[in-house]
Amino acid sequence: MNDTTTQLLSTPPIEAGLSTDQQFGELTVLEDVEHPKVPLVDRDAYHHRELDGGRTDVEVVTRALELGMNVVLKGPPGVGKSFLARYLCAQTNRPLYRITLSETTYREDLLGHLHLVSSDDGETETRWIDGPLTRAAREGGLLLLDEINAADANTVAALNAVMEDRQTRSLTIPQTGEQLTPHEEFRVVATANPGYQGTYELNDAFEDRFRHVKLEYLPQDVEVELVFDRTDLDRGKEPELERLVAFAGRLREAYIDGELSTPITTRELVRIARFVEDDFMDVKSATRSELVARVDEYDESLVRTLIDKRL
Template identity: 30%
Template sequence: METTDTINIKPKTKISSEEIPFYKPIDREVEVFQHAFKNRLPMLLKGPTGTGKTRFVEFMAHQFEQSIITVSCHEETSSTDLIGRYIIKGAETIWVDGPLTNAVKEGAILYLDEIAEARPDVVVAIHSLTDHRKELYIDKLGITVKAHPDFMLVASFNPGYQKGFKELKPSTRQRFVALSFKYPEPKIETEIVQTETGLDKDTSKKLVNIANKIRNLTELGLTETVSTRLLVDAAMLINSGLPKRLSVKVAIVEPLTDDLEITQALTDLCDLMI
């Protein structure tokens, strides 16, 4: 019997006014999302890890007072995980809708985080939801479900991660309205770090300077660079009393690499800048 332990699903939530996600618009992404939602167009968010893609979706869900279901995709995520499956309950076998089916029926925003990591059958399953049909075919039940008028499909992926290995096909990309996310300008990123953590402006600015310095060190060959998320982590540690240099080392340097020489070089650089 199939189990549901191969998929990481965040339950459907509606964010209250006390939990408004802080999001600082970088360009005109809020306007684009508003029009995409109005026209029932699926959206694809492209960009490096930690550039605010997930936070943006949560922010927009709050703006529209919409429930949001988040699925963190990985190499084992299948269409069955999303659509639903039969399970044994007591002495009978019953059908249980998956997160995609629930969102389609109830009119929630379904956010497929890192969709390129999922199995190919996931993309096939959402095809009819990304064109004029706006419907979901459930083959195990032999039925087709028309999408609720408020349903919206949002997916994200990191184009730079394992380039050439985990990529979306051009035919899939063209089914979405796409937005590119990048790291904010220093002034905005400093404001984000301050607002998220309460850290003072001067130290927040130093953390942002460290991030931009490392981001420009392309010769190190890092798989991922310093994300805004890592800066927020470092700022939280500093604000809670952990020494600045140690906070930067454990929250920024160590997550980036296991290479001892690169770790030491980055640690020395950060010690000077902080």
């Protein structure tokens, strides 16, 4: 007779470290327990942007997380929403579990799955494998939900109870009957591209579970310096790089206005600049080589035209 006993977790959870007396921004730094899911990001890798109210995005987000809040980062693609979450986890030794949501994401993708596996004695057993939500809740990690407004309502509903106040939140796993009290350091950070094609409006009750933070593209002069920092581009190319960043701004305006379906990110500007290093390509050729190959076929004509006119 087959053994159908459910075995919990193929790998045991590793809890986040204990609190220290140090802080990064407003958020407590945890002990470094060499957790494999803590990202590696340099301390100076992120530009701290000033928001309304005279505080930076890092200060506002870390304050919210320290107060036990969940955070949704809103803004167009390429402004660094997901990177900000990785950056904060790296500086505070928090495990990061990430999932990109879509209309084909189901509750099980968040919670986990039951798997039938063969044991050493040849019998079959059912083993539970945690999903990113469950694992983050057990370990005191940060769950990063990319594109939260691309998921359907049924998937989002799985998050309701676990995103209550810390005193009342819980997580139930229907497949095993386990009811889990989330670790005190567990938090949710979501990203959203509001108002763009393929997204949904979040209902008011769910949105109320988040502290909302809006991020914009970096100022042009800051983005120019960032590209220099991440490449070996000669400083003599600064006028050309300034034109490139201004051109990126025009493409972003076109994306926001619905003229283009493909945004342009800082990462793409860095890649373009890498091909301008050592005069391997001129800026116009490097931009055309990068963007024309990547944009939607319906955007190609407009992108070519803008490259020729502005670069």
